Amino acid sequence: MKLFTTLLLLVTVLSMACSTNSNPVSSVPETSTATPVAYKPIVTSTTKADKSGIRPMQKYYRPTGTTSGPVRIIIDKSDFELRVYDSKGLLAAYPVVFGLKPLEDKFMQGDRRTPEGSFKIAYSKEHQLWRKMLMLDYPTTESLIKYKLRKKDGLIPANASIGNGIGIHGVERGNDYFIDRYYNWTNGCISLKNTHIDDLARYAKAGTIVTIQK
Template sequence: MLTNAFNRRAVRASLLVFACGALFTGSTSFCFRHSFNNYSIVIDKSDYELNVYDSKGWLIAYPVVFGSNDQHDKFWEGDRRTPDGHFRIVSKRVHEKWDRFMMLDYPTPENIALFNARKSRGLIPASARIGGGIGIHGTWPHEDYAIDRYQNWTMGCISMKNEDVEALYRYIPVGTSVTIQP
């Protein structure tokens, strides 16, 4: 019996390694970080929506709010704007103020290049910093009404109703692609 169970596990492991080998890109971690994540998120600032997609297409939409009423791209730390671009969720944690927090990899190399170009053209104060700490999170306790009223209140993050962020947190893994568009 033990031999048969061991053999089944060995066969399954071999199939997994074979499947990952078929996707080989030069990094063995690529297979495990990306090939089993069927989800992606698209956040549309103009529609105040966070849309979740899986391998079959659109799955669900959640209402969201942002930092500033100014829906343009984030320029510098403290401008309260939400950045545009392509990001990944790099960590998840329970948050003491905002229920759940899913950290994005902002700033990306593209964000840094754009920040430096804007700074060199004088569009950003010389003393400005790019910032960080952008993520998807809930609201203060009992303040989900801010989402219903489209009240932008964050410092640049994406805020959801607490029950929505809890649902998203349960099934969206670290590594999920997040696109934020105007």
């Protein structure tokens, strides 16, 4: 009888333990925080990754390899992707990374956020560290309006400035893995692999419209 009672008690304890461990919420404290290393978006049907978790370059070629009509660029922050379109549709797409807080709009200088809105490429130049630099016309009138409203609402310190110098560029030699691993390292610019910025520069010229969105 004592043996039966002991076995029954043991089964009850084990049953309660399994029930507790099966609850994913109970195993992670609500106050726990993870060390931020790189933002890794959820892979969707339009953003496929290989077994290592690295998204490959997405590139679409035309038979002639030339553009048709005016070119425009859409940078999708949620997908970490830069897409090039012409009059025939999608021409090319490249993986990109951003500043420290990739999915937040830029508020002011020094916040390391990438601005959202409609911009134009002002000019391009070779860069000693980052291969090429396609400079955007930030801040635009749209950027200034948002900046003033946020300052009025107290979201920006009174002595803060809006900032400038936002562009699309490569990485230092040997750092292409920043893009592979979604390492958001810039101060607010958009960064591609060096071979990709070379390719993009074939299409993107001064005056090209660039839309940055979530």
